[in-house]
Amino acid sequence: MITAEATTAPASLWAYTAPETAANPPLRGDHSTDVAVIGAGFTGLRAALHLAEAGTRVIVVDAGDVGAGASGRNGGQVNPMLPFNAPSKIREIVGAKTFERLAEASLGSADALFDMIRRYQIDCQARQNGWLRVNHSNAAHRKAIADTQNWNAIGAEMEVIDGAEVRRLSGSDTYQSGMVNPRGGAVQPLMLAQGLARVARDRGARIHGGSAVKSLSRQGDSWVVATAHGRITAQSVIVATNGYSDDLVPNLAKSVIPITPVQIASDPLPEDVIAEILPHGHTISDSRRVIMYARREPDNRMVYGGHGQPDRHGNLGGFDWLVKDAERVFPQLRGVTWRHRWGGKIAITDDHLPHLHEPKPGLLVGLGYNGRGVAMANVMGRVLAERAMGAAPETLPFPITSLAPIPLRNAKVFGLPHVIRWMRFLDKIETR
Template identity: 40%
Template structure:
C-alpha cells in the first residue's frame, strides 16, 4: 500500500519517544504463537501471552504502530456503535450483557496498562463528550447516557449551554459526557505496549511483511518477504485497515476507510482555554463524524473522513481546516503544521469480527474507529482464548469469513458519501 502524502511527519511521529529495537526477522525458527500485525491488538495479545509464559513472535510489515494504531486521533472511547440495550436485543440477554460489559471496560484497559507498565505516554482521562447536531441526536445521546448510567458508568446529559461551555463551540444542540473516556498519544502508546511485551518475553520484528500462511497437519508455516519462516501451532492475524490478501476474502469483509486529521500550531494560552477547557475529547453524532481534541502540546486536532485513495496534496485536508474555522470562528485563519491519515476497518454491522477459518488461525478485524481501547482489550481476551481454547473467553462468537457482496460497489457508495461530506465541510453551514 502506498505511503501517505509526505507533507510532514504526523504529529504523533513528531512528538513520540523513539520506539524499541524491532529488527526484521532474519532467521527461520519456531514460535509458540505468531502474531501478524504490530498494532494495538497484536501488541496487546503479545504482552498478555508473554505474561502467561508463552513465547509469541510479532511480525509487522513496517514498524510498530505504523498503521491505524499510530495514526488515529488518540481518543480513548469506551463502548461500541451499539448501546447496551441494542446489544441485548441483537445477541440475547446473557451474551449481550457480557458484550456490553466488555465494551464498557475498554478505556479502563488502556489507562491500567499505561499505569501498570509505567509507559512514557502523554495521557489524560477527563472524559468524552458526544455532541448532538440534530434534534434526533439529542434523543440518541440522552438514551445512551441513561443506559450506560444504568450499568454504573459516570455519565451526564448536557444541555446546549453546558455543551457549548465544555466544547468551546455553539454548533451543537446538546450532548452527553462519559467520564470513562480520555486521550493518549497513540504512537507513544503503541511503542509503550511494544516495550512492555518485549520486557515480558515476546519477540517483535518490524520490516517483516508476511507473504504466506500454509498449514500442514497441526503446524502452520509463516513466510516473510525476506524468506525467513516461522513454524507454529497458533497464528493470530490482526491487520485491520491494512489487511491485504494474506487470507482469501478477508480484505473484502471490511471497508478500509481513510481517517484524515490536521493539527494547528500550538495555541496561545487564551485560545487554549477557550476550547475543551476541562480536557475532554469529543466526537459527534454524525454518521461521518467529526472528532477533535487538544493534545499535550496545546495543538487542536480535527479529524474526519477523507478520500479512499492515499492523499495527493494538502488539498485533501482542506475541508478539515475549513471545519475548524466553522466550529471555532475565533480560530479562523489559524495555521496548521501537521496533516496525516490512517486507515480504519469498518464492518457492515459496525462490530468487530472474530474468525477461525482453519484450526490454529484466529483473525480479529474491525476497529470501527474505536481501536485504542477496543483492540487493547481484545488482545487480552484473545490471549485468554489462545491459552484456554475456550471460545467463551472471547467477547463475540466466532463467525465465518464472509466478504461483503459486491464489495467494490460498497466502496464506491461510501466514496460518494465521503465526497459529499468533504464538499459540504461535514454538513456544517
C-alpha cells in the same frame, strides 16, 4: 502511503513528538514459537504482551514496524462504548449471554486501557478527563437522550448536558446539547504502541519489522508463517491487521470496508487563542454522519480529525474540509497554522461490531473496531491471547463468528466517496 497534500507538512504529530526508537530488525532464518502474531499494532502487541507474560513464546511480525498502521496514525481518543448500535440491537446480533460480556468489556474498555498504562508505566501522555459527544441537530439530541438512558441502564454513567454546559466544556457555540462520558480520555497513540512493544519485549516477546508475510500455510499440526527472508513455525497464529488486511487469510479483506480518517494538528497556540477550547481536558466528537473529533494537547496544540479519502494514486484528501470545519466549530482557530496532516486506514464491519474469527484450528483473527480501536483493540488483543491459550468460546466477550465477505462490498467501496459527499450534504441541512 501518504503523499502530495499530506507531505507538504512534517510527519504526523504523533511521529513528530514521539521519541525516536530503533527499528525492529526483519525476520531472518527459521524460527519456532508457540504463537506467531501478524501485525504490530495495538491488537497484536497487546496479544503478544499477554502471551509473553503467561510464559508463552511469541514472535510478532509486521510489514512496516510498531504502530506503522492505524495504531500510530489514529486520533488517539479513548472512547468507551460500541458505536452505531443501541444495546438492544447488539443483544439481538450476539445473543443475550454474549451481550452481557460484550457490554461489560465495551463499557470498561477505557478504564482497562488506562489501568494497563499505569500498571506498565507506559509514557504516552495518557489522560482520562472525559469524552464530550455533542449533538448537531434536534433529531440527534433526541437520539442521544434515548441512547444515554439505554447505556446507563447497563452501567455507562453518562450525562446529557445542555448548550450552556457544552459551551463551558468545549468552548464552542455550535452545538446545543451533548453527552459527557467520564471514562473517556486520550493518549499519544504512537507512544502507546511503542510502550506496548517495549513491555512485551521485556517479557520475552520478539518483534520484527520490515517483514511482510508472503504466505501462511498449515503443515501437519503447525502453522508456517513465511516472509521474504524468514520463516516461523508456530502452534497458533493471530492475525491482527485490521484495516490493512489483505488476501493472506481468504475473505478477510472482503469482510471489512477500510475507511481513512485524517487529522490535522496546529502549532502550539497562545493561551489567549486556546484558553476557552476544551479547558478541562475533554476529548470531543459530534453526532454528524461525517463526524469531527478533536482534542487539546498538553502543549496547547489542537488536533482535529474527520473523514478523509485517498485517491487512486494513494494521495490523501479531506484536509481542506477539516480546516474549514475546525474554524466553524471553534472560531478561535481562524487563521492558525495547521502544521501536521496525516491519516491511516481503519476497518468497518457490516454489523458495526468487532469480529473474532477462527477460520481454522489454531488460526485466530480479530479486527473491526469501527472507530473505537484505541480502547477496543486492547480488549481484543487480550481476548485473542486468552483464546490462543485455550480459553473456552463461551467465556469470551466476542462471539467467534464465521468469516464471510460483506455483500456488494466492491460496490460499497467504490461508491464510498459519493456516499460521504451525500452524508455531508444531509449533515449540512440538519445543522442549519
